[in-house]
Amino acid sequence: MKKIFGRTRSLRGVDTHYCQGCGHGVVHRLIAEVIDELNIREITIGVTPVGCAVVAYDYWDFDCVESAHGRGLAVATAIKRLQPDKIVFTYQGDGDLAAIGTAETIHAANRGENLTVVFINNTVYGMTGGQMAPTTLIGQKTATSPLGRNEKTEGYPLRISELLAQLQGVYSVERSSTDSVQGILKTKNAIKAAFKNQMENKGFSLVEVLSACPTYWVLSPVESLDWIKNTMSKVFPPGRIK
Amino acid sequence: MAYIKLDREKCKGCMLCISVCPKGQLKEDKGLNKKGIRPVRFLDKDCSGCAFCAIICPDCCIEVYK
Numbered sequence: 075m076k077k078i079f080g081r082t083r084s085l086r087g088v089d090t091h092y093c094q095g096c097g098h099g100v101v102h103r104l105i106a107e108v109i110d111e112l113n114i115r116e117i118t119i120g121v122t123p124v125g126c127a128v129v130a131y132d133y134w135d136f137d138c139v140e141s142a143h144g145r146g147l148a149v150a151t152a153i154k155r156l157q158p159d160k161i162v163f164t165y166q167g168d169g170d171l172a173a174i175g176t177a178e179t180i181h182a183a184n185r186g187e188n189l190t191v192v193f194i195n196n197t198v199y200g201m202t203g204g205q206m207a208p209t210t211l212i213g214q215k216t217a218t219s220p221l222g223r224n225e226k227t228e229g230y231p232l233r234i235s236e237l238l239a240q241l242q243g244v245y246s247v248e249r250s251s252t253d254s255v256q257g258i259l260k261t262k263n264a265i266k267a268a269f270k271n272q273m274e275n276k277g278f279s280l281v282e283v284l285s286a287c288p289t290y291w292v293l294s295p296v297e298s299l300d301w302i303k304n305t306m307s308k309v310f311p312p313g314r315i316k
Numbered sequence: 317m318a319y320i321k322l323d324r325e326k327c328k329g330c331m332l333c334i335s336v337c338p339k340g341q342l343k344e345d346k347g348l349n350k351k352g353i354r355p356v357r358f359l360d361k362d363c364s365g366c367a368f369c370a371i372i373c374p375d376c377c378i379e380v381y382k
């Protein structure tokens with residue numbers, strides 16, 4: 075009998091601090107598997123975020139640089155320009171990429187930096203206590219929208235992937251979901267394609283991943299995946315955007 | 317016959333693996349692990365080796381053998 079599934083080399087075997095059912099763990103594993111399948115562990119530099127994934131560098135077994143909240147793509151730009159032979163990716167939450175880091179994100183994308191972005195959309199600021207994010211759905215209750223997000227005062231859920239896809243410098247944008255086994259496999263393919271694009275010098279590639287935050291959605295992990303499938307995916311439809 | 321190895325101490329008890337197993341081979345354990353969490357137990361009766369459980373597990377607790 076052969077082992078057909080097990081932990082990959084780039085993922086350390088340590089326990090993570092993530093809550094039960096948190097999507098970050100799934101995406102960490104997918105990135106590690108992609109890096110090992112592409113055989114780029116020795117030349118990869120990850121730019122880790124501020125957010126729940128702040129210590130992702132402790133969970134991956136390749137080089138990482140920590141960036142300030144929102145500044146991942148500025149840091150990644152510098153690394154890639156100084157070391158163009160390295161494969162550089164950022165891992166960023168919605169609060170990070172689509173709120174405080176909006177300027178860094180848009181300008182790196184517009185410059186067409188040859189980078190890979192894994193964007194974790196969980197509709198909240200997980201690390202700081204589940205506050206409303208630009209991606210929070212209309213009516214969704216969070217710590218700072220206790221009555222539910224109201225578009226009249228807080229605006230609409232920001233589809234930043236669609237916005238970025240408009241920029242000439244952007245090579246590819248895909249949205250994917252971790253709500254099911256099939257969704258997770260698709261997410262892995264999308265992440266793999268985004269890394270390959272960089273290896274082939276094609277330019278800025280972003281994968282938005284719909285990812286569960288059971289703690290601040292106040293749902294069980296199983297209910298959280300249903301919520302992604304039945305509610306969140308309606309506002310953020312998975313698929314190739316560019 | 318296929319089987320899985322589930323790391324009982326690593327398991328966070330999210331129950332996602334149970335929800336996707338097409339063969340009903342996973343059940344909540346009656347005891348607690350060292351985290352104080354009720355982990356999942358593998359019944360080892362009719363596993364197909366589909367690896368759905370391993371793919372959905374956010375904590376990489378499951379190895380699959382086929």
Ligand SMILES: Cc1ncc(C[n+]2csc(CCOP(=O)(O)OP(=O)(O)O)c2C)c(N)n1
Pocket residue numbers: 124125126127142143166167168169170171174194196198199200201202207
């Ligand atoms: C410059 C700066 N501003 C604000 C913060 C506080 N802060 C830490 S994490 C965070 C939001 C995290 O949300 P997100 O990026 O969506 O990641 P998640 O935790 O949801 O994965 C904020 C506002 C900070 N650390 N640094």
Ligand code: SF4
Pocket residue numbers: 091092093094095096097098126196200201286287288289290
């Ligand atoms: S707060 Fe949410 S995003 Fe953060 S570790 Fe917990 S479930 Fe994951």
Ligand code: SF4
Pocket residue numbers: 319320336337338339340341342362363364365366367368369370380
């Ligand atoms: S490998 Fe498939 S059949 Fe076996 S326990 Fe996991 S999900 Fe169930």
Ligand code: SF4
Pocket residue numbers: 322326327328329330331332333334355356369372373374375376377378
């Ligand atoms: S999916 Fe993983 S962490 Fe969750 S209950 Fe199953 S083995 Fe435990």
Ligand SMILES: [Mg+2]
Pocket residue numbers: 167168169194195196197198199200207
């Ligand atoms: Mg978030």
